[in-house]
Amino acid sequence: MSHLQLLDEYFTQHREKHLEELKEFLRIPSISSLSEHKEDMLTAANWLAEALKKLGIENVSVDETKGHPVVYGDWLHAEGKPTILFYGHYDVQPVDPLHLWESEPFNPEIRDNKLFARGSSDDKGQVFMHLKMIEALFATEGTLPVNVKFIYEGEEEVGSPNLPAYVEENKEKLAANLIVISDTGLYAPGKPAVxxxxxxxxxxxxxxxxxxxxxxxxxxxxxxxxxxHALAEILASFRNEDGQILVDGFYDKVLPLTDEERQAYQELNFDEDALKAEIGVNELFGEKGYSYLEQTWARPTLEINGVFGGFSGEGIKTVLPAEAGAKITCRLVPNQDPEEIVELLRKHIQKHQPAGVEITVSEFDKGAPYITPFDHPVIQAAGRSYEKVYNVPTAYTRGGGSIPIVAAFDQILELPVVLMGFGLNSENFHAPNEHFHLENFDKGLRVLGDYVHEVSKLSL
Amino acid sequence: MSHLQLLDEYFTQHREKHLEELKEFLRIPSISSLSEHKEDMLTAANWLAEALKKLGIENVSVDETKGHPVVYGDWLHAEGKPTILFYGHYDVQPVDPLHLWESEPFNPEIRDNKLFARGSSDDKGQVFMHLKMIEALFATEGTLPVNVKFIYEGEEEVGSPNLPAYVEENKEKLAANLIVISDTGLYAPGKPAVxxxxxxxxxxxxxxxxxxxxxxxxxxxxxxxxxxHALAEILASFRNEDGQILVDGFYDKVLPLTDEERQAYQELNFDEDALKAEIGVNELFGEKGYSYLEQTWARPTLEINGVFGGFSGEGIKTVLPAEAGAKITCRLVPNQDPEEIVELLRKHIQKHQPAGVEITVSEFDKGAPYITPFDHPVIQAAGRSYEKVYNVPTAYTRGGGSIPIVAAFDQILELPVVLMGFGLNSENFHAPNEHFHLENFDKGLRVLGDYVHEVSKLSL
Structure with a gap:
């Protein structure tokens, strides 16, 4: 039997047991942004460390940081073979508004072959797949075809403030030939993407x-x-009717899309009507002159995430409010620099300062954008593994979301990053009713198992 | 002794007792806008009815409406003399944000000769003055020099939705020669105003x-x-940099200020620096081309009272919010029509409808603006009574606030409205730490007592 057939048999036999273990992991309410969940964060980190040890992973540690701990482990007995560093995060988003959840966010429930729970897709479910893939390889082959290291953080959802320092301090320990991150998604149901x-x-x-x-x-x-009113005027000043951001210099360093990229995205035949139906809007709205994929993959944004001020209770209160505030985040693309963009935002706000108010601007954590050539061998190998399991051509895509640590790995460890994700965009990652399609849990385990074999054949 | 000397003696002797009674009234949390205070509203109405009965007022009733009840009473034994209808309201504003109160809103406390409690100035304190003035006249003169009627409502802070119907249905019962409303303020400390x-x-x-x-x-x-973002664009579209409202037709029916009015306001030598210090701003902001008094007395406004949407908790949540909302109120001046203005607002919002969202506009209760010539005898008599007690010329002013019922009294009962108020603008009516300067409580009692004598001399 091929290694893929052996893995298939193993995963089929152990499916129920694996799902029960995953549910256990999902029951820990590891919300990194809320201080009242500090203890739960530690519980989740320890759960993960124990799971690594049970696999036979060595040098497992729960390493303190200034924030939530990092879980590390390795197995380095494949002499002369490449080393893969696996990354993921065990923290999850907040769950409000709670009343919109159909089942409790921390009481996992399988309905219609989907696993509903906060973190099921982003990212505990995918972290768990790394572990079970290792378990299956040891069980079916008695060893691993490559060396492996694991680094799982607890602050991805708050911008990974402490991981760059950790990576810098542990540069030697984390040295590898590539890093595999499973925190992105398929291109579409049944259509894998690297x-x-x-x-x-x-x-x-x-x-x-x-x-x-x-x-x-x-x-x-x-x-x-x-x-x-003053705040509304500032907020409205950020954008024009064509969806262009009006902050001076905002687009100056944006890497333009190549003709090849625009062509490739167009060939994906993105279904805008299906998207509109899925999210429940009559029309889409974005920067004029760009397709939806271009807007969300390769163009920067300025998004108002929250606004507050005055009276928001029942009925009317004829108050002239003294305070108001808004939270804003920008998604950046290569080669925009987060620090520079914050400075441009500050200047813009200063330039649009309304009369009669004082304005305070405070910064959130930052993450740099990342890009790597898609003809790199580790990227192409990932594409082959997906194709073997999904039986369709792999799409080479970009992600609209941010994994702040990707740029840090790129800069500090100087290794190629392979984003092998198994989620779907419809899975409500940051919203009520987050879920994970178990079809991709099943297939993804096999893809990951095949990938380590693909990598073992490369000279890196 | 003159009636004023007799009143003075009486109020001096009974001051402590009167303040204790007022505190009792203020302890009832009669917040009309919050449904959980429905029972408290009834308690406050009954307290008022009992207080009227104790005075010797006849035909006292607590009359049901579709909302909170109206308290009525009368004394009609001054044959051939004018009849004064006294109006006030026993409901109060909500108290949030509670943590900014230095003493509890419904636990009245006197500090520095000011009475701190929700409703102390707006309007329970002033309603209470009507009652004690009547008590003093009966005690010192054994009778009243005019006929009196009382109507106290419980829905002023929510726009008096049910009072117009009540007044319409009780047109005969409420018939009078004038109505005295005590729900406004002095022009400045020591400077009375009609x-x-x-x-x-x-x-x-x-x-x-x-x-x-x-x-x-x-x-x-x-x-x-x-x-x-869509909401912010709508909100910002309402106003330009010069503070002008950009809703088409908004100013069309505004009664222009006369040269005499502008001159009179200018002579009041309004102290903008004192205002800035009082409210804690570095600069004022309003419609260009008008003074502060003109802006707040004779020009209409569009004010955003509250805004909400997305994530407003601790830290960052990189959400693209699906919902947002704002509460807006306009202060209107003669001869703007509330219904027409709402239609103009609807048209404006429709005209500025952003792409990709649906908008719902719902209406709040309305009140018409009101104006009466300041040379009317009942107005001039009020000016005289103030001058006797305060020993300075009375200012003839307009109020920036709204008492929706004033226009209804004007239209339904066809009688002149005399706004004799004793509050001060600095008394935080709709904000934390509402208070009432007891100096004006003391003087106001004497003014009101004198005024009924002034009115008794008029042929109306």
């Missing part, structure tokens, strides 16, 4: 303050600046 | 909906409309 670029992220919170307290809108209204 | 005009009110809530649920800003960002 992602060769990612957008970066930067953001600011804008706090507007007018009077020292809320005022009566009858007595003062018309003569004193309204903090919400 | 208010001869008020702004009206109308408003809408704008709800914006994009996708059927929040989306991941990485995966979809750049290709799908952001509900908050």
């Amino acid at each position: 992602c060769y670029g990612l957008r970066g992220l930067t953001g600011v919170q804008i706090d507007v303050r007018g009077a020292k307290g809320d005022l009566h809108s009858g007595l003062y209204g018309g003569g004193v600046q309204n903090a919400i | 208010c001869y005009g008020l702004r009206g009110l109308t408003g809408v809530q704008i709800d914006v909906r994009g996708a059927k649920g929040d989306l991941h800003s990485g995966l979809y960002g750049g290709g799908v409309q952001n509900a908050i």
Whole structure:
């Protein structure tokens, strides 16, 4: 039997047991952004460390950082063979608004061959697949065809503030020939993708303050600046009707799309009507002159993530609000620099400063964008593994989302990054009712198992 | 002794007792806008009815409406003399944000000769003054020099939705020669005012909906409309840099200020620096070409009272929000029509409809603006009573706030409205730490007592 047939048999036999273990992992509410979940973060890290040890992985440790810990482990007995570093994250997004969940976010439930739980797709489910792939290789072959290292962090959803320092400090320990990250998705159901670029992220919170307290809108209204109105004017100034960002210099360093890329994206025949139906809108809206894939893969954005100010309760309160605020994040593309973009945002806000208010700008964590040539051998090998299991050509794509650590790995460890993901865009990663299609859990295990064999044949 | 000397003696002797009674009234949390306070509203109405009965007021009733009840009472034994209808409201504003109160909103406390409590100034404190003035007249003179009627409502803070119907149905019962409303303020500390005009009110809530649920800003960002961004564009479109409202037709029916009015306001020597210091802003902001008093007394406004959407918790959540909303109210001046203005707002929003979202506009309750000539005898008599007690010339002013019922009284009962108020603009009516300067409580009691004598001399 081929290694792929052996793996297939093993995964089929152990499917129920594997899913029960995954549910156990998903029950830990490891929300990294909320301080009340600090203990749960440690529980999740320890769960992962124990799981690695049970596989036979060595040098397993739960390493402290200034934030949530990093879980590390390795197995380095494939002499003369390449070393793969596997990365993922065990932290998850917050769950609000809770009332929109059909089943509890931390009580995993399988419905219609989908596993519903916060983290099922992003990213605990995919981290878990690395582990079970290793388990299967040891069980069916008694050894591994490559050397492996594992690094799982707990701060991806808050911008990985402490991982770059950790990677820098552990540069030798983490040295490898490539890194495999499973935190992206297929191109479409049944259509696998290898992602060769990612957008970066930067953001600011804008706090507007007018009077020292809320005022009566009858007595003062018309003569004193309204903090919400001032904020709305700043927010509206960021974009024109054609969806172009109006921040001076915003597009200056954007790497233009090549004709080959535009052609390749067009050949994917992206179905805009299906997207509209899926998300429930009558029309799409984005930067004029670019297709939807171009807009979301290769063009930068400025997104308002939240806004608050004044009275938002039941009925009417005729208040002239003294305070208002908004959270803004930008998705960046190569070769935009997060620090530079924040400076441009600050200048823009200063330039559009309304009368009668004070403005405070505070920064969120940043992540650089990343791109790698798609003809690199480790990328092409990944494409072959997908094709063997899914039986269709692999799409070479970019990701609209951000994995801040990708650029750090690129810069610090100087190794190619292979984004092999198994999610689907419809899986509500950051929204209520997150789920993971188990079809891709099953196929993905086989793809990963095949990939280590593909890599073992490469001279890196 | 003159009636004023007698009143002075009486109020001095009974001051402590009166303040204790007022505190009792203020302890009832009669917040009309929150349904959980329905029972408290009834308690406050009954308290008021009992207080009227104790005075010797007759035909006292707590009359049901579709909302909170109206308290009525009368005393009609001054044959051949004018009848004064006294109006006020026993409902109060919500108290959030609670943490900014220095003492509890419904646990009245006197500090520095100011009475701190929700409703102390707006309007329970002033309603209570009507009652104690009557008590003092009966005690010192054994009778009243005029006929009196009382109507106290419980829905002023939510736009008096049911009072016009009540007044219409009880037109005969409420018939009078004038109505005295104590719900406005002095011009400045030590400087009394008779208010001869008020702004009206109308408003809408704008709800914006994009996708059927929040989306991941990485995966979809750049290709799908952001509900908050769309809302911000609508909100910003309402006003230009000169503070002018850009809603087509908004100013068409505005009664221009006369040269006499502009001159009179200018002579009040309004202290903008003192205002800035009081409310804590470095500069004022309003419609270009008008003074602060003109802006707040005689020009209409469009104020954003609240805004909400997306993630407003701790830290960052890179969400592409599906929903956002804002509450907007306009202060209207003679001769703007609230219904017409709402239609203009709807048209404006439609005209500025951003791509990729659906918008719902819902209306709040409305109140018409009001104005009366300031040389009317009942207005001039009020000016005289103020001058006797305060020993300075009375200012004839307009109010920037809205008492929706004023226009209804004007239209239904066809009687002149005399706005005799004793508050100060700095008293945080609709904000935390509402308070009432007891100096004006003391003086106001004497003014009101004198005024009924002034009115008794008029042929109306």
